[in-house]
Amino acid sequence: MGAMTVSPAYGRDYNSKAAALADWAAGKDFVVCDPFHGAPGAYINKADADCAGLQIKLRYKRLTQAVMVPT
Numbered sequence: 001m002g003a004m005t006v007s008p009a010y011g012r013d014y015n016s017k018a019a020a021l022a023d024w025a026a027g028k029d030f031v032v033c034d035p036f037h038g039a040p041g042a043y044i045n046k047a048d049a050d051c052a053g054l055q056i057k058l059r060y061k062r063l064t065q066a067v068m069v070p071t
Helices: 017-025 046-052
Strands: 003-008 030-032 055-060 065-068
Touching: 017 055, 017 065
Parallel strands: 003 055
Antiparallel strands: 003 030, 055 065
């Protein structure tokens, strides 16, 4: 199982870990920002990550904070 770093898509940002995780759980799109997995700049959501068996690290708060998504 690989890990991938993603950031909010469409100009969204989050001030809290809870808000970032809530949108991930709701299936909103995020952008791949990990040059070692997939295509950087591609969109991904929870369903895509679950199908690929990836662990996800969400960046938030202007990309200064990160949280691993619980599996």
